[in-house]
Amino acid sequence: MLKIPLSCGLLLLSAHSPLLWAETTAQAAPERNALGELIETTVEDWGERVPQLLPAQSDRATVPPQTETEDATKLDQHHGKWRRRIDTWAHGIDDWFGEPDPDRPASANVRLMLDQTWSEHEGYHVKPRIRGRIKLPTLERRFSVVFGDDSLDDQLATSSQLQDNHSAVNSDKRYDARNTRESNQSLALRWSKGMKNIGVDTDLDLGVRSGDDVYVRAKASKDWRIAEHVTTRAEQIYRYGIDSKHYVRSNFEIKHQRDGQPFIANQVDLTYADDDQDAGISWGNTVLREHQFFKGNRMSYGISASGSSKKSHFNSYGPFVSWRQPFLRDWFFVQADVNYKNNRDEDRDHEIGTFVRLEAIF
Numbered sequence: 001m002l003k004i005p006l007s008c009g010l011l012l013l014s015a016h017s018p019l020l021w022a023e024t025t026a027q028a029a030p031e032r033n034a035l036g037e038l039i040e041t042t043v044e045d046w047g048e049r050v051p052q053l054l055p056a057q058s059d060r061a062t063v064p065p066q067t068e069t070e071d072a073t074k075l076d077q078h079h080g081k082w083r084r085r086i087d088t089w090a091h092g093i094d095d096w097f098g099e100p101d102p103d104r105p106a107s108a109n110v111r112l113m114l115d116q117t118w119s120e121h122e123g124y125h126v127k128p129r130i131r132g133r134i135k136l137p138t139l140e141r142r143f144s145v146v147f148g149d150d151s152l153d154d155q156l157a158t159s160s161q162l163q164d165n166h167s168a169v170n171s172d173k174r175y176d177a178r179n180t181r182e183s184n185q186s187l188a189l190r191w192s193k194g195m196k197n198i199g200v201d202t203d204l205d206l207g208v209r210s211g212d213d214v215y216v217r218a219k220a221s222k223d224w225r226i227a228e229h230v231t232t233r234a235e236q237i238y239r240y241g242i243d244s245k246h247y248v249r250s251n252f253e254i255k256h257q258r259d260g261q262p263f264i265a266n267q268v269d270l271t272y273a274d275d276d277q278d279a280g281i282s283w284g285n286t287v288l289r290e291h292q293f294f295k296g297n298r299m300s301y302g303i304s305a306s307g308s309s310k311k312s313h314f315n316s317y318g319p320f321v322s323w324r325q326p327f328l329r330d331w332f333f334v335q336a337d338v339n340y341k342n343n344r345d346e347d348r349d350h351e352i353g354t355f356v357r358l359e360a361i362f
Contacts, residue, residue, distance in 0.1 A: 036226030043256045043264055044229075054291060054299075057260050061295045063326045079331060083362045086110055090134045093145060098138035108134040110362040111148075119353040121346070126175050130184050142192055150186040150209060150217075154237060156251050156267055182210040188217070199224065215241035230256050245274035262291040280310035296326040296333070304339070312344040333359040 070080045086108045094106035110132035118124045131148035146153075188207025195202065205217040217239040225231050235251040250270045257263035264287075271282045288302030305317035318341035327334045337355040342348055 033226050036230045039254065040227040040230050040256060054262075055293050057262060057292055059292070059295050061330075063296075063328060063330050066330055069329060076329070079329075079360070079362070086132075086362055093134055094136045094138050097136055097143075100138055104137040106134065106136060106138075108132065108362075111152075112360045112362070114358045116356045117354065120351050121348055124174055127180055128184070129180075133190075144190045144192065145188070146190050146205065146207075147187045149183045150188070150205075151183065153219075154249050154251075155269075156233065156235065156253055185209060185211050188215075198222075209241065210243070213241040213243040215239055215244065229258050230254065246272070247274070248272045262289055264289050278310060279308040282306065282308040294325070296324075296330065298322070298324040298335075304341075315344045316341045318342065318350055331361045333357075333361070335359070 066080075069076050071077055087106075090106040090108035091100065094100050100106065111130065113129040113131075115127045115129060116124070129149045129152070131150075131152045132146070134145040136143045136145065186207065186209040188205040188209075191204045193202050194200070200220055200222045202221075203217075203219040205215075205219075207217075208214050217237070219235065219237045221233065221235040223231060223233045232255070233251075233253045235249075237247075237249040237251075239247040241247070248271070251267070252269075253265055253267045255263050255265040267284075267286045267288070269284045271284075272280070276282075284304065284306040286302060286304040288300045290298060290300040292298060299322070301319070301321040303317065303319050305314065307313045307315040318339055320337060320339035320341075322335065322337040324333060324335035326332065335357045339353045339355075340350055341353060342350045
């Protein structure tokens with residue numbers, strides 16, 4: 001019989017309530033409510049008082065499109081070669097499951113990342129990461145194959161900080177080959193379905209991670225609007241692995257944005273993992289403002305905090321600033337984060353930390 005730890009069960013129940021509330025609001029179909037209007041009024045009043053010192057929002061392209069640079073250099077040629085090879089693999093896999101439709105070909109996208117972190121106490125560390133998805137249209141467009149570092153799917157898609165609030169370096173090595181290999185060894189078949197009547201999107205994964213950890217993973221997410229310019233998103237993730245056992249994560253975001261304006265958001269997450277029972281239920285909270293000065297650009301700044309139920313309830317807090325942009329090509333991105341945080345669990349005062357990601361998209 002499958003036994004669910006008390007902390008895991010409580011987190012599942014408490015995190016399920018936003019989705020239930022979302023279902024209720026979807027059935028009642030209210031476009032506005034008092035809380036949404038209060039948030040909208042407060043944020044807009046605050047925004048009017050803040051001097052607009054930064055440039056206006058823009059979607060102007062600053063790098064040439066891939067169609068113009070595919071044969072420009074050897075690097076561009078190699079990128080195009082691998083992109084076509086990945087599409088060929090996708091078509092081959094799709095052919096296993098039935099007769100492909102020429103009008104609905106299989107497609108794939110792959111992200112290659114090189115993450116680098118530095119702080120005075122932890123020093124410099126580097127970690128390569130990969131994440132990919134192959135869509136299989138022969139299976140009614142509901143199935144896909146996902147592979148690589150599955151932890152990248154746990155954060156909100158709109159999360160500005162690439163470093164998770166709970167992430168920590170657990171190795172003295174600058175490059176931990178074993179950890180990198182295990183993190184990138186996830187492979188799963190994903191079934192995706194949207195419940196149109198309540199607006200909830202669901203993913204169900206069955207696969208293997210870290211080499212031999214057979215697992216099943218379920219994710220439900222819901223977006224809804226509570227005022228003209230205020231939206232919210234709730235995500236609930238549950239995974240059970242033969243080796244890793246229970247893992248639960250809840251994400252919740254409330255965001256204010258007018259058309260053509262930067263947005264302000266509050267993002268909250270709760271996490272429980274059998275692999276880290278000493279921490280109990282971990283939490284993180286980030287308040288941020290994000291701008292886009294040109295296409296593919298993202299500049300954000302704010303304050304983040306984190307803690308856990310069994311260690312320091314309020315372990316870390318501090319400001320951060322983040323910048324992301326395409327560099328020379330529309331398929332290559334650079335992002336740099338700078339933060340100033342403490343760590344009470346490790347008895348560390350506030351210190352500067354940096355995080356840099358180089359990312360190529362195929």
